[in-house]
Amino acid sequence: MECRVTESFARQTFMATLGASLVSVVPGEVVIELGHREVLVQQNGFLHAGVTTAVMDSACGYAALTMMSPDADVLSVEFKVNLLAPAVGSSFRAVGRVVKSGRTLTVCQGEMVALDSGKTVALMTATMMAVRK
């Protein structure tokens, strides 16, 4: 299961583009970390909301994948993000957790924390779908 996530993460070139790394994979929970880089910001120098969303989405999607049968791949159906505070700091941790897993749909919640301050900068609720190959 951890292998499946690690291999799939490695195929997400966008995670490499962001400089994000997969930190931990346990059943129902995935952690991704990301350092601040000048190429990732919006007009005020904060991490762009799209960056924050991307890592929370990947964390939630892979958390969902850990609960799915081995023949399934995962697709994001929808997500909702609340931006609680400007994403300032040198590094960030996104945690995705499964809240409810079903055969077809899995609901996850994600959180992005600025590691310098310990502040939660964003929350996600996401619906993920198992796609049988």
Place this chain on the structure above:
Amino acid sequence: MECRVTESFARQTFMATLGASLVSVVPGEVVIELGHREVLVQQNGFLHAGVTTAVMDSACGYAALTMMSPDADVLSVEFKVNLLAPAVGSSFRAVGRVVKSGRTLTVCQGEMVALDSGKTVALMTATMMAVRK
């Protein structure tokens, strides 16, 4: 007003990282386009949902900014994205439109279209906030 958006967009280094370009700015509507690039994909080779979100968020945010007083900057409060179809194709267009503008909060809707097929790949509803400097 168009200048404000153009200048702010130019400061969003993340838009350059994605290779996104600002195509049009009129009161209440902003269009951003993006080409497919290998560095922007998820595990199946589709555009990552975070990329789609980033350009729709910027389009919605700047659409909101066009309706705000000149002393305001814009911050994303929250957004919700539905991913309707895999983001396949060579180029994409995100349109952000103001649905309701208020002194403090502005509600926008965004749409991302794959230009090859004409298919809508994602929809966003976003709440934007005016921040007085």
Place this chain on the structure above:
Amino acid sequence: MECRVTESFARQTFMATLGASLVSVVPGEVVIELGHREVLVQQNGFLHAGVTTAVMDSACGYAALTMMSPDADVLSVEFKVNLLAPAVGSSFRAVGRVVKSGRTLTVCQGEMVALDSGKTVALMTATMMAVRK
């Protein structure tokens, strides 16, 4: 198809409790109307957001059902509501429309209009699921 919706609506006792009536059913679009009643308000005398949500959810769910195979029933997976203006007025119309229909999931958008003023008071984006009996 219209019969299926009409019969199902009649079993939703909560629609009767709200005094809501099914106004029209065409493929991909359902309209429900509702009069203002003193028993439906929040602390300021506006229609409670839960009432607004209930009728938009039913309109969206039945719009989705019109696109599903005859052996399917519909369940709401998730929805997102933006409250654009206080729901004041003597009567309201909720329209639910299918944006994207799939075998399992259907995405709908709903709108609630205050008929006296013509103002949109709320918007919904919803994901509906076909449940085979």
Place this chain on the structure above:
Amino acid sequence: MECRVTESFARQTFMATLGASLVSVVPGEVVIELGHREVLVQQNGFLHAGVTTAVMDSACGYAALTMMSPDADVLSVEFKVNLLAPAVGSSFRAVGRVVKSGRTLTVCQGEMVALDSGKTVALMTATMMAVRK
């Protein structure tokens, strides 16, 4: 503060229509309970999603109000609801909690539990706004 919430809840006629009662009010958290009644259901006899939403919205809104200055009233800006399981059972508890409180906007999360089974039937994330009188 508890008085403000109690008085405002009493003015929400819709809570009485639903048979909902305010169970507890502490800073940042409000609990509302609701019994199953035949007049509150959708087509399969489960609690209508609009009922679930209404009590979670009120719980979240009042949780937000407990953190606002005494001259403020609270309005719902937007919310997102995930329906995790059919709302079956004889009674339900909605808990609304403040996740982030600001001068203007407060973000809350709500949860609805079926008390017979202990199952979470729905989750809400909501943005609430302080309105100065």
